[in-house]
Amino acid sequence: MxxxxxxxxxxxxxxxxxxxxxxxxxxxxxxxxxxxxxxxxxxxxxxxxxxxxxxxxxxxxxxxxxxxxxxxxxxxxxxxxxxxxxxxxxxxxxxxxxxxxxxxxxxxxxxxxxxxxxxxxxxxxxxxxxxxxxxxxxxxxxxxxxxxxxxxxxxxxxxxxxxxxxxxxxxxxxxARACLDATGDADEVLREALGAKKLKELRRQRNRLAEHGAVHFDVARTPRQVAAAVETFLELEASGWKATRGTALGQHAGDAAFIRRATSALAETGQCEIVSLRAGDTRVAAAIVLRHQDRAFYFKLGVDERFAKFSPGVQLTLDLTRHLCADPAIRLADSTAGSDHPMINPIWRGRLxxxxxxxxxxxxxxxxxxxxxxxxxxxxxxxxxxxxxxxxxxxxxxxx
The missing domain is CATH 3.40.630 (Aminopeptidase)
Incomplete structure (x- = not known):
């Protein structure tokens, strides 16, 4: 060699x-x-x-x-x-x-x-x-x-x-992979991407999810909030198909140590958020988002697959889209997903x-x-x- x-x-x-x-x-x-x-x-x-x-x-x-x-x-x-x-x-x-x-x-x-x-x-x-x-x-x-x-x-x-x-x-x-122009109006962005019929179906699913408790979108920003939220993320990610494939971060001590250390440290400088969706007291989806300059990076998503019929990952992404478009500090969000990602591609129609x-x-x-x-x-x-x-x-x- x-x-x-x-x-x-x-x-x-x-x-x-x-x-x-x-x-x-x-x-x-x-x-x-x-x-x-x-x-x-x-x-x-x-x-x-x-x-x-x-x-x-x-x-x-x-x-x-x-x-x-x-x-x-x-x-x-x-x-x-x-x-x-x-x-x-x-x-x-x-x-x-x-x-x-x-x-x-x-x-x-x-x-x-x-x-x-x-x-x-x-x-x-x-x-x-x-x-x-x-x-x-x-x-x-x-x-x-x-x-x-x-x-x-x-x-x-x-x-x-x-x-x-x-x-x-x-x-x-x-x-090419999906990205979001966060300078636009979120409702217009989602309407153009998904159309009225799909948005109506997603609202119906959200209403069904609300039968399990009021639906809330939460953003963890401070180091203490992020340290707690990352544990929820790890649990959700390890509860579904990623665990079956052996790719969940929480399944490996080194990966879990890395994500805990990184998210807490970046929260100290305002460069990491963990967003989550809950129905009542139950967290049904969570995702890690990094921030650098005027760009956001959608790292990983974990969902509770017991609520799969309500599309919790999609619901969280819709709220994240509104969250990012409402933030004047963010101009672009990179999905960092694969080119054929079935969830993010229909929602974020920009391409990198x-x-x-x-x-x-x-x-x-x-x-x-x-x-x-x-x-x-x-x-x-x-x-x-x-x-x-x-x-x-x-x-x-x-x-x-």
Whole structure:
């Protein structure tokens, strides 16, 4: 297997000469995420040209500490004048990310499906160039940005930095996922998305749910409220099909520890809410929502499946839509869901282009070409597997 160092943090002597500045000996070895000064990381997040709630320090450090199969990522960083952090991307080796033994670095999975690096808006291209150089210093021949917003400001900065060095980014895969333009009127947004007939049916279901007790939408914001609400969320998520599949956070001690730590820490800075729907004293649905700059991120949803016929997840999402549209601080909500998500797609009709992008780190590098081919074959195999599973499920449904 090809050897590659976990990425070092590259301190830069000047903003304009990033590509030629070597990593100082003091920082040339592996750099754990915890080595990044927390104050610097938080300050960069506030200045980031594009928000990403899943790379906020309190979230990603909690993931890195205990989340299953996601611990011990390294820091790929860029610094201005050796002192100010202007770019940061948690990263892992290609072997760890994809089980492919080639010298590339891949953005680390932060549990949420968004890996957009944090780039200082005042010098985004230089920050992107610094991250590319940090990857070179670690011995990588390519940098793979997973799950990035393809039309976002961060990807544009990487594109410009790559062209400046004569490099050509390559798209590995792309898809569109649901998002909400939260600047509109919620009632109009829902009426246009669902239509009068569907909304009438949902109101009927809500009235039926109210037979079990008055229906209330609650928002936990303070650290104490969030600490209590996250336990309700964990119980609800582990009570349904996610538990059957083994994907509920509460089923794994490390995952549960991560989500408790992350939500409480982010609540301290007003960057996490847990929304829930209750009928009387019974919580029937709960979801975690992260906030970064003017964007909200709909992380995960848990429902009490005893109330499934009343569509508690949909009911909660309708109230969340109204909640976000009423908040002037939020302009966009990212569902962070799959491209074919059956619940959120009909409700949030906006779409974000998300994809994986490979950036070669040297011109005309045959190793980078090999990495690209390996990733292309991997994506083909994954898509074939997904198609096969869908076909089997359709056949089982048709023959049932």
């Amino acid at each position: 090809a050897k590659i160092a976990e990425p070092a943090v590259v301190r830069r002597a000047s903003v304009t000469d990033a590509a030629r500045v070597p990593a100082p000996a003091a920082r040339s070895g592996p750099a754990p995420l915890a080595a990044i000064p927390a104050a610097q990381w938080r300050a960069l997040a506030e200045r980031a040209i594009e928000p990403n709630g899943y790379y906020l320090p309190d979230w990603e450090l909690a993931v890195d500490a205990s989340a299953r199969d996601r611990v011990a990522a390294s820091a790929l960083g860029a610094w201005s004048d050796g002192a100010r952090l202007i770019g940061l991307m948690p990263a892992v080796s290609m072997w760890r990310a994809c089980r492919i033994p080639l010298p590339a670095l891949v953005s680390a999975d932060p549990y949420g499906t968004l890996c957009t690096p944090l780039l200082d808006r005042a010098m985004a291209e230089d920050a992107a160039a610094g991250l590319l150089e940090a990857a070179r210093q670690a011995g990588a021949r390519a940098l793979i940005l997973r799950a990035v917003a393809l039309d976002g400001a961060a990807m544009k900065a990487f594109g410009e930095a790559s062209r400046r060095d004569g490099l050509r980014p390559r798209l590995l895969q792309s898809h 282009g998300i994809g994986d992008v490979l950036i070669p780190l040297r011109r005309n590098d045959p190793v980078a070409v090999l990495i690209h081919r390996a990733m292309t074959l991997r994506e083909f195999a994954r898509e074939l597997a997904r198609w096969t599973v869908r076909s089997i499920r359709r056949h089982e449904k048709d023959t049932a």
